[in-house]
Amino acid sequence: MGLTSSGISVVRAFELPGGIWPAGGYVGVPRTVLVTWRSSLAEKFYQVYVNGRYAGSTCDSEQRQMIVQMPTSLESAVRIEVFAVEADEADTDFSGRITLPAVHNGRVRMVLLRSQNLPIDATAEVYFDKGTGEIDYTEPLSERPIRIWPSPQDKAGLGMSRFGMADFGYDSAAAAGFGKGCFGNGQFGLDADGIEWASPPLAAGAYRFAVRVCDSAGKQSLSSESGQVVVIPGARPAEHVNVFSFDKNTNQLVLSVS
Numbered sequence: 001m002g003l004t005s006s007g008i009s010v011v012r013a014f015e016l017p018g019g020i021w022p023a024g025g026y027v028g029v030p031r032t033v034l035v036t037w038r039s040s041l042a043e044k045f046y047q048v049y050v051n052g053r054y055a056g057s058t059c060d061s062e063q064r065q066m067i068v069q070m071p072t073s074l075e076s077a078v079r080i081e082v083f084a085v086e087a088d089e090a091d092t093d094f095s096g097r098i099t100l101p102a103v104h105n106g107r108v109r110m111v112l113l114r115s116q117n118l119p120i121d122a123t124a125e126v127y128f129d130k131g132t133g134e135i136d137y138t139e140p141l142s143e144r145p146i147r148i149w150p151s152p153q154d155k156a157g158l159g160m161s162r163f164g165m166a167d168f169g170y171d172s173a174a175a176a177g178f179g180k181g182c183f184g185n186g187q188f189g190l191d192a193d194g195i196e197w198a199s200p201p202l203a204a205g206a207y208r209f210a211v212r213v214c215d216s217a218g219k220q221s222l223s224s225e226s227g228q229v230v231v232i233p234g235a236r237p238a239e240h241v242n243v244f245s246f247d248k249n250t251n252q253l254v255l256s257v258s
Contacts, residue, residue, distance in 0.1 A: 003083040003094050007040040011082050031070040037082045045090040049081045054093040077234050106201035106233030114186050115192045116156050116175055121216040122148040129229050146197055148239040202231045
């Protein structure tokens with residue numbers, strides 16, 4: 001069955017303070033929240049996901065609340081979702097099935113194709129134009145070189161896979177087969193597969209990106225450049241919201257935000 005949100009409503013999150021002072025102030029760390037919800041479903045267990053990551057499961061089908069840990073950074077809004085699952089899937093992490101919006105976090109996600117033609121020691125570097133329109137190849141945007149083959153078992157070739165189980169000199173049991181990977185991007189009978197990379201948070205603007213692949217001998221490929229990508233980070237959430245004033249005559253409430 002997997003995840004379903006049908007029948008789940010009124011999802012709420014309440015911050016739990018780490019302590020309360022006599023004057024009414026509170027300690028806001030560690031950042032834990034109580035998530036509550038309503039459900040019309042029967043005999044289902046529930047899972048909570050924070051920013052697309054598995055945060056926990058209910059212990060039984062009657063539970064309608066859970067305490068989860070929040071990200072320590074509040075630079076962007078936090079996305080909390082509640083899903084119903086079958087009892088035998090309660091402990092299964094379905095993070096890979098959740099698609100998060102491309103906006104709101106200021107990050108750019110890139111999918112890089114890795115062909116079996118790339119050497120086992122290949123790495124990639126990502127560059128960008130810093131919003132100027134001209135890509136700067138002197139300073140990579142990636143914090144460190146991206147290993148194309150972090151696991152040697154993913155690379156086809158003699159001794160790289162199931163030794164002796166393929167053509168002479170070429171083992172391919174670990175490679176993406178025809179129609180199983182990125183269709184049409186690999187050699188005949190053997191598709192390329194992809195790896196994902198996410199940029200650091202970027203300021204609002206239009207950027208161009210480029211990727212270069214390098215081997216251990218320092219030989220670089222030609223640059224593969226993108227078109228313009230518009231980045232619109234979400235507004236930074238308010239940490240404290242207080243009632244500033246309330247006018248009974250006009251029924252107008254004014255909030256102060258810090």
